[in-house]
Amino acid sequence: MAILRLGVIGCGGMANVHSRGKDSEDIKDIIKVTAVCDIVEERAKNAAISWGAEHVFTNYKDMVDYVDAVLVVLPHDLHYECGMFFINNKKHVLMEKPMCNSESECLSLMAAAEREGVVLMTAYPVRYYPELIKMKEIADSGIYGKIMQMSIWTEQYTDPMQKYGEMTWGNTARLGGGQLFSHGCHYIDVLLWFLGKPIRGVHVGTKVGTPWLLEEGTSNVTIEFEGGALGYHFGTWGARGTKMGYDFQIHFEKALVSYNKHSGAFEVRQGMEKLITLDHGRQTREQTVTPIEIDADAADKRTHLEIRHFADCVLNNTKPITNAYDSLQGLRVIWKLYEAEKRNEIADLRGLGLGEKAE
Ligand SMILES: NC(=O)c1ccc[n+]([C@@H]2O[C@H](COP(=O)([O-])OP(=O)(O)OC[C@H]3O[C@@H](n4cnc5c(N)ncnc54)[C@H](O)[C@@H]3O)[C@@H](O)[C@H]2O)c1
Numbered sequence: 001m002a003i004l005r006l007g008v009i010g011c012g013g014m015a016n017v018h019s020r021g022k023d024s025e026d027i028k029d030i031i032k033v034t035a036v037c038d039i040v041e042e043r044a045k046n047a048a049i050s051w052g053a054e055h056v057f058t059n060y061k062d063m064v065d066y067v068d069a070v071l072v073v074l075p076h077d078l079h080y081e082c083g084m085f086f087i088n089n090k091k092h093v094l095m096e097k098p099m100c101n102s103e104s105e106c107l108s109l110m111a112a113a114e115r116e117g118v119v120l121m122t123a124y125p126v127r128y129y130p131e132l133i134k135m136k137e138i139a140d141s142g143i144y145g146k147i148m149q150m151s152i153w154t155e156q157y158t159d160p161m162q163k164y165g166e167m168t169w170g171n172t173a174r175l176g177g178g179q180l181f182s183h184g185c186h187y188i189d190v191l192l193w194f195l196g197k198p199i200r201g202v203h204v205g206t207k208v209g210t211p212w213l214l215e216e217g218t219s220n221v222t223i224e225f226e227g228g229a230l231g232y233h234f235g236t237w238g239a240r241g242t243k244m245g246y247d248f249q250i251h252f253e254k255a256l257v258s259y260n261k262h263s264g265a266f267e268v269r270q271g272m273e274k275l276i277t278l279d280h281g282r283q284t285r286e287q288t289v290t291p292i293e294i295d296a297d298a299a300d301k302r303t304h305l306e307i308r309h310f311a312d313c314v315l316n317n318t319k320p321i322t323n324a325y326d327s328l329q330g331l332r333v334i335w336k337l338y339e340a341e342k343r344n345e346i347a348d349l350r351g352l353g354l355g356e357k358a359e
Contacts, residue, residue, distance in 0.1 A: 003032050004311045007067035007091075009060045009082060010074040011038035011047035014096060018071065019050040021304030030311045035063040064089050069314055071123070071307070072096055076182070077174040080105040083120070087112045092119040094310045098185045099327050101176035106331065110324045119313050121306075121320035122327035126186050127193065128305035131259040131266050135250060138257055139194060144268075145253025150194050151232040152187045153247045155239035159212055171212050178205055178215030181334050184235045189322070189330040191223060191231035194250070198231075198349035199224045203337035209238030221337060223349065325354055 008015055015036075021027065035055035038044040048056045057063045060070075060082060069092035072082050080100045083093050087109065099122050100106045113120035126132060139147060160168045169175070175182050180203055192198065201223035210217025218236040225231060245262030256269045268275040306322070313320045332352040340347035 002030075002315050004030060004314055005034040005066065005068045006031050006307075006311075007035040007037065007060075007063045007070040008033055008047060008051065008053070009037045009063075009070055009072050010078075010096075011036055011040075011043040012073065015047060015071075015073040016050070017301050018073065018303050018307070019047065021302065021307070022051055024304040026308040027304045027311065030315070031307060035066040037063055061085060064091065067091060069094065069119075069310070075169040075174050076101050076176045077169075080109060083109050084112060087116050087118055087120065090116050090118060092121075092310075092314045094119075094121050094123055094307065095324075096123045097327075098122075098176065098181060098331055099324060103328070103332065103335065106324065106328045110328070113324065119310065119320060120324045121310050121313065122189075122322045122324060123303065123306055124186055124189050124322040124327070125301050125303045125306045126190055127322050128309060129261075129302065131261075132190065132248065134266065135248065135257055135259060136194060138268075139250065139252075144255040144257065146227070147195065147229045148251045148253065149230040149232065150191060150251075151249045152190065152234070153244040154183065154187065154233070154235045155242040155244055155246070156183075156237050157239050158237040159210075161212065167212065171214060173214060175214070177334070177338065178213065178219065179210075179217050179235050179237050180205060180219040180221065180233075180337065181215075181331075183237070184219055184221065184233055185330055185334060187233040187235065188221070188333050189327065190248075191225075191233065192326070192330055192333070195223075195225040195227075195229045195231050197226040198333055198352070199226055201231075201333070201337055201340075201347050201349050203334075203341050203347075205341070209236070209240075213237070223333070329353060 033051035033053045035057060036044050036047040036051060036053045037057040037060045039058055041058050044056045044058060055066050070086050071094045072079060073096050074082055076098060079095055083095055086093055100109060160171060201221060203221045205216025205219045207213060207216055217238045221233045223231040247260050249256060249258040259266045309320060329352055333349055336347045336349055
């Protein structure tokens with residue numbers, strides 16, 4: 001089988017998370033990380049050890065001859081220029097979320113990928129979780145009827161002073177938005193996947209509890225979809241405690257289907273009774289430490305699944321599930337929600353599809 005030579009660009013927090021899946025059976029036969037890059041040389045060197053990469057760079061342009069594809073794990077404001085450089089050199093790009101900080105950057109990156117015939121995929125690992133895929137199969141089967149509401153809770157604590165002892169790019173305009181844009185993009189993408197075309201929605205955010213951020217650190221979104229289903233996401237970076245961790249719940253006409261990422265419990269309930277439990281047997285982590293590192297279990301992200309999918313798409317010339325087109329739809333929803341919030345209005349979310357006319 002062909003092996004994809006992958007370059008990793010940016011060797012900070014999330015790149016470390018990615019590297020923990022490197023020995024997974026899912027990717028070790030198909031991916032070889034040949035080169036890594038970080039402007040901080042020590043981070044690049046450490047990443048090279050983690051990945052077993054041969055080449056270490058502090059300027060990503062120097063890695064171009066050593067890779068077929070790159071995983072871009074950079075601050076958001078650098079996604080565009082880095083992605084464009086590699087696409088223009090006919091390299092495939094797995095781009096960390098959000099794709100870019102503006103619609104025009106997303107569109108020109110997409111046009112370049114089309115022109116050069118390379119894969120441009122967004123790293124949305126949640127879409128590759130077997131539990132979410134199972135939920136979608138249940139929804140598509142119609143066994144419990146139509147969806148009334150899908151609700152997603154993501155509760156984290158991400159104060160950089162606690163985590164790194166210093167402020168980071170994530171607390172500046174380089175982030176491109178607040179919690180909804182930077183983290184909620186995963187879950188807007190999931191809501192669109194399950195519920196289809198959005199009609200209208202509201203977002204309200206607050207900075208209370210997350211004073212280190214420029215924009216909102218706690219975010220509530222409600223969206224109405226074509227056919228009447230409602231989608232909801234509560235995301236916070238300020239949780240000093242949590243009961244839910246990350247929780248996904250779908251109320252169907254005939255049952256509640258839920259998955260808790262923290263405990264691994266997958267349940268179907270009617271009334272208060274569990275119909276079936278698909279429990280992964282994982283222990284619920286200790287909840288008494290302050291501050292709580294809710295997002296600390298890297299294995300939970302299981303990003304090797306998305307990396308595997310990316311490699312399959314490149315090697316088989318197929319379109320990714322989390323392709324740039326769908327990814328941009330989600331960002332358009334987020335930008336519309338932000339605009340409407342500023343105007344104190346309900347956002348009209350119809351006609352956000354590429355090439356689709358607004359009604
Ligand atoms: N999928 C997820 O669950 C998830 C979680 C966290 C972060 N992310 C995403 O990962 C990306 C990176 O976030 P992070 O938390 O790892 O940030 P980070 O600050 O921890 O890491 C970024 C790294 O990029 C390096 N860097 C900066 N400029 C560079 C340049 N010009 N060339 C090479 N290296 C450079 C920095 O030195 C740093 O090591 C973002 O897109 C973020 O949204 C995804």
